[in-house]
Amino acid sequence: MPSRKKTAMFASAFLTCVCSFVMICVVLATQRWMSSQVRFSGTNSSVTVSLTYGLFSGTCEQFVDAGLQVSERTFQVADNLRSTKAKSTITAIIVILVLGLLSSLLSSGFTCTNAVSNPYQTFLGPTGVYTWNSLCGIFILIAMILFPVNIEEYGLSIELANGCFSFLQTHTKSEHAYGYSYWIMLLIIFLNIASIIIIYFYDHARYSKKKEQERPIENAPKDVILF
Numbered sequence: 167m168p169s170r171k172k173t174a175m176f177a178s179a180f181l182t183c184v185c186s187f188v189m190i191c192v193v194l195a196t197q198r199w200m201s202s203q204v205r206f207s208g209t210n211s212s213v214t215v216s217l218t219y220g221l222f223s224g225t226c227e228q229f230v231d232a233g234l235q236v237s238e239r240t241f242q243v244a245d246n247l248r249s250t251k252a253k254s255t256i257t258a259i260i261v262i263l264v265l266g267l268l269s270s271l272l273s274s275g276f277t278c279t280n281a282v283s284n285p286y287q288t289f290l291g292p293t294g295v296y297t298w299n300s301l302c303g304i305f306i307l308i309a310m311i312l313f314p315v316n317i318e319e320y321g322l323s324i325e326l327a328n329g330c331f332s333f334l335q336t337h338t339k340s341e342h343a344y345g346y347s348y349w350i351m352l353l354i355i356f357l358n359i360a361s362i363i364i365i366y367f368y369d370h371a372r373y374s375k376k377k378e379q380e381r382p383i384e385n386a387p388k389d390v391i392l393f
Contacts, residue, residue, distance in 0.1 A: 175368040176281035179295065179361045183274040186302065186357040189350050190267045194260070197223055198345035199313065202323035208335040215327040215334070219243060220347055221260055226330035239330055246329025252320040259309050259316075266305035266354075273298035273361065292369045296362055303358040306351050317342055 197220030204215045216227045222243055228236035247253040276294045279285055289297075316322045324337055 171371075172368060173281050175364055176277050179364045180274060180277035180281055182357045182361045182364070183270060183277050183299070186354050186361070187267065187270040187274055189354045189357070190263060190270055190306070193347055193350050193354070194221065194263055194267070196220060196347040198347040200317065200323065200348070201343045201345055202317075202327075203341040204323050204327040204337065205339040206327075206334045206336060207338045212338070213331075213334060215331060217323055217326055217330070218345070219326060221256060221263075224326065226327065228331050236331070241326070241330055243326065246326045247322075248329070249320055249325055252316055252322050252325055255312055255316040255320060256322075259312050262305050262309045262312070266302045266309070269298045269302035269305060270358075273302060273358075277361070277365075292365045295365045299358040299361045303355050306354045306358075310348070310351050313348065 198218065199220045200217070202215075202217040204217065206213045206215070211231050213231075214229045216229065218225050219241075220243070223240060224243060225238050225240050227238045243256060244253065247256070273295060276290060276298060280291060280295070285291060323340055323342065328334055
């Protein structure tokens with residue numbers, strides 16, 4: 167059976183891993199990644215399309231300068247995208263988040279196993295926790311980078327606006343605000359870092375204790391050792 171200290175440390179890491187897993191589920195399930203105001207100008211008037219969306223679906227509204235408002239519509243992100251690059255990037259983000267979800271699940275399993283037992287295999291110990299938490303953090307960071315790239319480089323909001331309403335004319339201006347579904351990913355990264363730090367402190371303390379136990383033998387007189 168593991169010591170109380172080991173159980174406490176790995177149980178704390180387990181809680182952070184479970185929180186990370188839940189947060190990734192929230193990120194995938196909620197549709198508050200982005201709120202955009204996309205403005206189009208025509209010969210006689212200008213139109214503003216208001217969008218709120220996530221990775222799978224969203225809502226859009228159209229406002230004309232004269233004060234006319236088109237009722238809110240719900241749309242599917244994949245159906246409104248014509249650009250291959252924008253659609254491929256959204257797909258890549260979803261795949262990366264699913265990989266992060268699996269990494270977080272494996273990390274939870276490893277920390278739970280170490281909290282209740284002493285696995286013989288090295289990879290099932292702190293090394294495995296370091297590996298899966300690091301991978302999860304890297305996956306989430308990549309997703310955080312790819313989404314703004316899709317907005318700024320591939321015009322994701324403009325594409326979605328054109329998909330929601332036909333006969334839109336020249337695009338003139340866009341304003342973007344990232345929603346809580348996006349910023350939660352920062353919390354996920356911090357949770358993974360917290361898990362690594364907790365296990366590092368345990369691993370370092372165990373290593374220091376092991377070294378201290380070896381010192382009396384190293385410092386003992388040679389004749390005593392021979393005897």
